[in-house]
Amino acid sequence: MENQIAAHCIISGRVQGVFYRAETQRAAQKAGVNGWVRNLADGNVEAFFEGPKDKVDAMVKWCWQGSPGSEVSNVKVDWKDQGQGQKGFCVRY
Numbered sequence: 001m002e003n004q005i006a007a008h009c010i011i012s013g014r015v016q017g018v019f020y021r022a023e024t025q026r027a028a029q030k031a032g033v034n035g036w037v038r039n040l041a042d043g044n045v046e047a048f049f050e051g052p053k054d055k056v057d058a059m060v061k062w063c064w065q066g067s068p069g070s071e072v073s074n075v076k077v078d079w080k081d082q083g084q085g086q087k088g089f090c091v092r093y
Helices: 020-031 053-065
Strands: 004-014 034-039 045-052 071-080 089-091
Touching (some): 020 034, 020 053, 020 089, 045 053
Parallel strands (some): 034 089
Antiparallel strands (some): 004 045, 034 045
8 A cells, every 4th residue: 555654662651550552542543543552561652553654643643642641751663664464453462
């Protein structure tokens, strides 16, 4: 597909225990982005978004805002030219 990209993100700050994963899933589904989100053992959140460039860009920007109770200090993004063929958006455990 044209203009399909992916972004692998590591989100730092107060991002666990504040519904960050659920809100990321909701926002991604609303945006029509595929991928996943999960907590990491070090307290960060990892997310993978794929889809049209403008929608993936919007989700990366959303990561800085996060859920209402979160306090994001950094979003590290590794851009990819193509995705992994994800279908839908899920929370991984």
